Amino acid sequence: MNDIQARLDLQRRERLGMVEAIWGEHKTTHQIVEIVSRLKDVREFALVTRVDYEKAMELKKYLHDAVFHDQANCVTVGEPVELNPKLGEVVVLSGGTSDLPVAAEAQLALRCHGVKVDLLMDVGVAGLHRLLNNLETIKKAKVVIACAGMEGALPTVLAGLVSKPVIGVPVSVGYGVSAGGKSSLAGMLASCAPGLLVVNIDNGYGAAMAALRILKS
Amino acid sequence: MNDIQARLDLQRRERLGMVEAIWGEHKTTHQIVEIVSRLKDVREFALVTRVDYEKAMELKKYLHDAVFHDQANCVTVGEPVELNPKLGEVVVLSGGTSDLPVAAEAQLALRCHGVKVDLLMDVGVAGLHRLLNNLETIKKAKVVIACAGMEGALPTVLAGLVSKPVIGVPVSVGYGVSAGGKSSLAGMLASCAPGLLVVNIDNGYGAAMAALRILKS
Amino acid sequence: MNDIQARLDLQRRERLGMVEAIWGEHKTTHQIVEIVSRLKDVREFALVTRVDYEKAMELKKYLHDAVFHDQANCVTVGEPVELNPKLGEVVVLSGGTSDLPVAAEAQLALRCHGVKVDLLMDVGVAGLHRLLNNLETIKKAKVVIACAGMEGALPTVLAGLVSKPVIGVPVSVGYGVSAGGKSSLAGMLASCAPGLLVVNIDNGYGAAMAALRILKS
Amino acid sequence: MNDIQARLDLQRRERLGMVEAIWGEHKTTHQIVEIVSRLKDVREFALVTRVDYEKAMELKKYLHDAVFHDQANCVTVGEPVELNPKLGEVVVLSGGTSDLPVAAEAQLALRCHGVKVDLLMDVGVAGLHRLLNNLETIKKAKVVIACAGMEGALPTVLAGLVSKPVIGVPVSVGYGVSAGGKSSLAGMLASCAPGLLVVNIDNGYGAAMAALRILKS
Amino acid sequence: MNDIQARLDLQRRERLGMVEAIWGEHKTTHQIVEIVSRLKDVREFALVTRVDYEKAMELKKYLHDAVFHDQANCVTVGEPVELNPKLGEVVVLSGGTSDLPVAAEAQLALRCHGVKVDLLMDVGVAGLHRLLNNLETIKKAKVVIACAGMEGALPTVLAGLVSKPVIGVPVSVGYGVSAGGKSSLAGMLASCAPGLLVVNIDNGYGAAMAALRILKS
Amino acid sequence: MNDIQARLDLQRRERLGMVEAIWGEHKTTHQIVEIVSRLKDVREFALVTRVDYEKAMELKKYLHDAVFHDQANCVTVGEPVELNPKLGEVVVLSGGTSDLPVAAEAQLALRCHGVKVDLLMDVGVAGLHRLLNNLETIKKAKVVIACAGMEGALPTVLAGLVSKPVIGVPVSVGYGVSAGGKSSLAGMLASCAPGLLVVNIDNGYGAAMAALRILKS
Amino acid sequence: MNDIQARLDLQRRERLGMVEAIWGEHKTTHQIVEIVSRLKDVREFALVTRVDYEKAMELKKYLHDAVFHDQANCVTVGEPVELNPKLGEVVVLSGGTSDLPVAAEAQLALRCHGVKVDLLMDVGVAGLHRLLNNLETIKKAKVVIACAGMEGALPTVLAGLVSKPVIGVPVSVGYGVSAGGKSSLAGMLASCAPGLLVVNIDNGYGAAMAALRILKS
């Protein structure tokens, strides 16, 4: 079985306008290095998500130009495209400090595609004034990504206040019934606010790619 | 098995300060009539919850002084105690019109114990201004009961705005992930607002008895 | 409790650009008539969702200008806005014939806001050629809404083929593990395709409002 | 992203009468130190919950006046308010020795707000006499907090015996069906005792804040 | 497929000492009549469980000696064995009136095997005195069967008070988290009382057969 | 929306060697008639599954040559292919009489493709001798389909006794934890017997098509 | 909080005839030592369950007469009672080698109460002959305890073969749907065999105490 080799989707950038992203969590360092090297061979930029500090340091041994983004738990290899102001701006919000890794992953993934992103932290609904004070900033964006754990009410409240597309990202912080992000996910799907969109728990990258699809549509 | 007879908890009013409430849903008309009759024999007031229109009409055939409360789906038999303003007031809120039966059950159960109740409907968080406009009324109450289905964010937002005890009542309206009230329950338990209290789904009566315990403590 | 009255969110059209939609499933005919009448008083168009044939006929007794849309299980009252081609077009797909009510609800809700909609039925992934044959039509739309029950793979396959925003709507058809639409929902959230967006099970209306937000952003 | 800073809710003490509590579980030592330092700048007391021994020792390196409460797994920084006997007393009970961390968190959080607390351990319902022997002590309190894992029957039995507000706290001890505290939570929500209030699993802090709301209402 | 015929386990009485019981819920009247007739041919007594009034009346048209037991929702055909005092006595308890059908099924199934049964209703733990007052009666039995819905705490409290085998039967009464009997089942399995035995939800027949095994062992 | 028409997969017989099967449960009579009529136009045989007696009688009004198979809850239209002994034989087993509809659906679906099927009822593992007595018959088949509800142990025991492919079909009979067939499904997937194959709950048709694939491979 | 002390149930041996068992999993070494020391003060035997090798070695530092039972993951302190042949014998079976810890816990707990136990390993139903070969040994016991993970069919098959009380103990070995023992638990509760009794997952101690109750009844 020595000759098993990953089958890259090299037409993805052309077909979907997205760079190849490598989900690092269930892959060995060896597998990631192999995939990134082949992307480098064809001069493709690479974004590796869900990489912790130890794995990132391992990767850097083999990929000297790899950059570790510690808040986002991601590694990038290669030069991302330049900021493209014509695409419009995205605002990423987080309910609390604990939601930061997911919000940062979304922010990084969008920046890798040239999108300008504004990040607003700690605007959870238990202190509503923090959200209401930032409403003007939020309304300027073309797409809003709201990351929240626990009861996940932030995107619901937001979607009742602004008319832009709102993408809720449930975050796996919490305990008891909210452990793993299940209550937050359910709350966003069940939202009484019309037209709230949802992605999988902790899927900051997915929310970013959805926002990109919207910006480009 | 002809002589099986319900064993009433006639010391409950004395022990807990609550009237005997009969959960009507899983009991036959015959069983309810028998229990109420025995309460009447000892001159106790009776509150029968979860009774639909048909069952209520059946009951009235045997219990001529029974009163059906159609919004609350309850039947009462006997004269409730008078309003006791010293107990303090409770505000019951509902996120939407569909939550009315649960809110009305809470309201009725409190009135049966002499508590003044204010009912505010349709103050769900998708139209936040409806809630914020009523904040002064809400702050006057000693206890707040907030009924909500779907994502159940109403009590979370409330508990971030007022310092009074807030009891969240999940309501079994919704579909998909919110069917049966599960997402609403999870959202209230997982709330990021400090000190939010929760009861079982649709348990308007339980929220009322909890509020009564608080008013009397 | 006779004077309890629904609190309408009359600023919604102004704030969010959406007509007031009334979720008919858990409301009595009486409640719906009251809400619609008040919307008529202020000359607002009304869309009532999740209304079966019997309830619709009941409603028409009181609201003579009500129109029942039998495939979508909706009632509308009033004249919708005219088609606005500048908004761009939406394609709604369904995996099978059984998904039609949800697809039709999405289609109607968009039409009520002036959006042109193309509906493609029976393009499920078990007969892949039916989907691939329609790819050109699909690529012309600005937003794609894909309704599917059972394993819900349709939006995943789609999001791998087109670069437009794809909104997956899980449908509650199926049995065993797919009863109630849970497997379909999980499949869409877990999708390996980047940037797939999801709404609650059977939430055709929600998908439509999300598409509207995107078209207007 | 270097300048991302937590957005503190400094109006919380004024709005809700509660000190800012920092949930330590999903935050890095660095994040906690930053937040506490800013609270110290404005002379606010800080309570950090869910901190294990290692993290506490880390914190003490940066925050020399931090105090670690090992049974409660909490750190406090600053001088708490003095005991205020006028608020009334709270009794915290635990079913078994394994429930101690949750009970101790509730006790500490109340003491930080000046509330006198009595803690009764090992009064689970499998040895009923241990509970019945303490009934007089329990009845003297204004609020009762009952922590229990496994089947979680303790607050149900209590709420049938005393008329005071009873707050059940499910505890995540157990195995098999009770692993994670789910059976205990379900048992408390499903309780046949009228007016039992519930908070999330292991949420000793939340139960304390709810008790505080009640004492102040 | 006309000649498909049920394959009876006619050796069961010999092998396990139990009469053949026919689970009536998912069988057609036609299927039940056929099975009972064949039992009659070999002079076996038949117990049909989970039969509602309508089905029972249908059965009596074909089986003139069938007896309907309306509280237990069972039909018997044939003469049961006589009471056998040597086997020892079983006490069946129910938490509330709504648990009666399950308790009655257990009682009937035991009586069909000659076992004397005492039935104690409404001894739920929310009014503990009702249970404590009957402790002497309970202690006289060789086996205790305790039926309870909602939080299902009755068998836990019992198993802490008596040393006899206690079989808990969860009952599918309740709503919200206790709907379908799941919370009651979890509570019994998770019990902190040592040596509590459990059967499936509503399985009065199973509890009876387990008690019979114990009496005969 | 009047011109919406089902998109048939007319290449299915050619591509997969299977007749088009119409899942009747979530379709209206009108939709089924339309689909079958178009199949008749191209002289294709039609199998409609999950049709109850009432719907079948409705269908026969419009499709005079429709045949209702009452044990299998299916309707067929057209002449099935002749029995093809070369394909080899399939044995379908059921644990109890209540599993018959699922077993009969599997049997019918195979017969519609020319496969000889032997049906063995009531061979559940609680009376093991009934299964062991039929072992020789079972071993003669090329594929074994075992339908069972409740704990679903039948295919596990079978797969330990015979070397042929065994397909387990969980059946949605049962109550409490086995309601809906979930416990049976889990038991089959978790089986300690090597190489047991599973399909969705009640999916007799799916098991048949899998058997057909095996016979033809 | 320094003076918090466990409240022992010293009347348990008298009331229930069982020694005090200490559940070691969620307790610190310090807590266990304190509890055992107090039992030693009153000359009670102590059984500590769910203790791994490391914790056991820790305990032995403070409790020099502690004995570690490595297969059962238990520690005992003190001299157990002598074997009492009059109580009758229990047979404990395990489906596979991986179930041994649970079976050994049951065996040890019974021996601590003077009960003779026979342990039969690896008699799972995938190799039925291994079980059938031991049937005579099994039939000699007064109570049968059957431990099994995965699909948990062993007690079902047993309860169809022998007339003695059979107690099923689900074991948390398995993966996928059987991870944590849930499928095994469901299978035992859903069993088609009449009168099978069940305890919580991995609860070897509980099964033993239930068997003890039966032996003494």
Place this chain on the structure above:
Amino acid sequence: MNDIQARLDLQRRERLGMVEAIWGEHKTTHQIVEIVSRLKDVREFALVTRVDYEKAMELKKYLHDAVFHDQANCVTVGEPVELNPKLGEVVVLSGGTSDLPVAAEAQLALRCHGVKVDLLMDVGVAGLHRLLNNLETIKKAKVVIACAGMEGALPTVLAGLVSKPVIGVPVSVGYGVSAGGKSSLAGMLASCAPGLLVVNIDNGYGAAMAALRILKS
């Protein structure tokens, strides 16, 4: 308890045509060595599954001829049978690189029985062309095994394209709703493609044994 010894199923090869496989995950090194040694005594080949690198190295200390297969996480001891081309070929596919361990376990288990296996990696449905390009290779196999995590759509799409038996193996890679492989399992069971067969999550060995049964039938 020193003399407890595993009861091997030495007749399995004869009865089912399969070598004895030892599930290594929940067994100690000591237990595995003992079992393998006894298999060696009777000259049986041994396959130990679910062994990580550390355990494998431990095993090699005692079993010098053991071979560790690192992609499959398996150890084999002894010489497997030779490739038997008459059995026909199996194709094993994986949706992504992360599914490799499960695919490799299936491949190894088949090779140990003399079956030729072709392994195709990274053919997930998000890049459909990768699958369609390999269709001819796939159609040559007698059985197809498709391993996929996340939404698990790969076997559904496959079963719509080829007429051969398709066995879906859900893989426990994923996060949020797909954590543990549950969404993938549900998707395969709920598949709209006719005749798709499923095994437990990560059960590569089980899929292989099922394929072997098919090849030999």
